[in-house]
Structures are given as structure tokens and as C-alpha cells.
Amino acid sequence: MRAFSSEVITALESSTVRLVTFASLDFVSGTIYVHDGIGTYTWGGHDWLGVGDFGGISSVEEGQEVSPYALTLKLSGLDPSLISSAMTEDYFMREVNVYLGILSDVDALIDTPTQIWSGFMDVMKFTVGADGGDSIELTAESELSKFDRSKNLRYTHQQQQKRDATDLFFEFLKDIQGLKVTWGSKNSNNLTGGTSINGTYTENRGIYAYK
Numbered sequence: 001m002r003a004f005s006s007e008v009i010t011a012l013e014s015s016t017v018r019l020v021t022f023a024s025l026d027f028v029s030g031t032i033y034v035h036d037g038i039g040t041y042t043w044g045g046h047d048w049l050g051v052g053d054f055g056g057i058s059s060v061e062e063g064q065e066v067s068p069y070a071l072t073l074k075l076s077g078l079d080p081s082l083i084s085s086a087m088t089e090d091y092f093m094r095e096v097n098v099y100l101g102i103l104s105d106v107d108a109l110i111d112t113p114t115q116i117w118s119g120f121m122d123v124m125k126f127t128v129g130a131d132g133g134d135s136i137e138l139t140a141e142s143e144l145s146k147f148d149r150s151k152n153l154r155y156t157h158q159q160q161q162k163r164d165a166t167d168l169f170f171e172f173l174k175d176i177q178g179l180k181v182t183w184g185s186k187n188s189n190n191l192t193g194g195t196s197i198n199g200t201y202t203e204n205r206g207i208y209a210y211k
Helices: 006-012 080-087 143-148 157-163
Strands: 018-027 030-035 040-043 046-050 055-057 070-078 095-103 114-127 134-142 194-197 200-203
Touching (some): 006 095, 080 114, 080 134
Parallel strands (some): 030 046
Antiparallel strands (some): 018 030, 018 095, 055 070, 070 134, 194 200
């Protein structure tokens, strides 16, 4: 079981459990704090706005395998101007966090909500002119999805210089392509691809010899 407080565990074990799901979405224009209930809850230094039946979130999947489980968040009944603003928002690979809260009989939070999912925004879909109003559907990938994404990095001097201009680890990497070395001999005649001049080997046919 997750690190729930004793008060939350007691509430979860009761015959009636009132759950509320919170989500924070870190857009460039500002982070949005919402929940799937009604009204506003304040915790963590933020006011979390309730979207009620206009909002929805798919089930949060977990498993024993190391797999990038995704989830979908949906917001409907939107004003068309909000759709227009959302279409120009820079959201890709920005952070999403989901929290689970427990409510008391007087609609108050029992302890601080627990984080149950963390990931990044991936694909946003828009529906315009639907019966229930315009809507936004956002698919978010978990942090494990990073393992499935190639960073397109190469083991080259040029790539390493972009990361750290003082790191010369790959500076001569290109020079050893096709190199053939006969180990166990100090005789340059046993080394293929170059000739020795005062102990320094020169390039021969694009291949360097090594001593």
C-alpha cells in the first residue's frame, strides 16, 4: 500500500469512502490545478478548482512490469475561446501529476492528498461542436515512457562538445575507424595502416596505426 497516513487508511477501510482526484498540469502559460469534484480545495499552497462532471480521468494503471502506463484526462463543456487558446499552448512533454484525496462527511480533506501518478503530456485532441460542448482530451505518458524514447544522441566529438565544450573524450574517435592492431609486438611492421616517423604514426589510406 502507498504511504497513506493512518487517518486515510482508516477512511479507506470504512464502509463508505469518498474519493476525489486532483491533477496538476504544467503548461507554459501557467500550471492548472483541478479536481473531479465540485468547489475549490486549498492545499499544497494552491487552490484546486472543481470541474465536476465536465472533467474526467481514465483509471490509473499499475503493474509488476516496468511499463509506461498512460492515462487520459478530458475536459468538456468548454467555451470556444478556451479551445482556441489551448491549440496554441506549448504542452508536449510538460509535467502532469495526479493525486488521490479522501473526503470526510463534512466534505473536508482528510490529510494531504497522496500522489498516485506522475508523467508528461503527450497528445492533445480537440472536439468542436459536440452536443455537450467543445472538449479537450489529453493523453499523458508516465515517466517510464522516457525509456522508450530515443534521445538521438551519438558518440561523436561534435555531440559531446554540445554537452560539454571542455570534454575531449571523443576527440580522436574518428581516427581509429578501421584500425587494425597486432597486439604483443613492438615492431611497427606488425601494425597495419601506418608508418612510424620518430615514434609518431601517420595516416595511411585513411587508417591509423597504433604503437
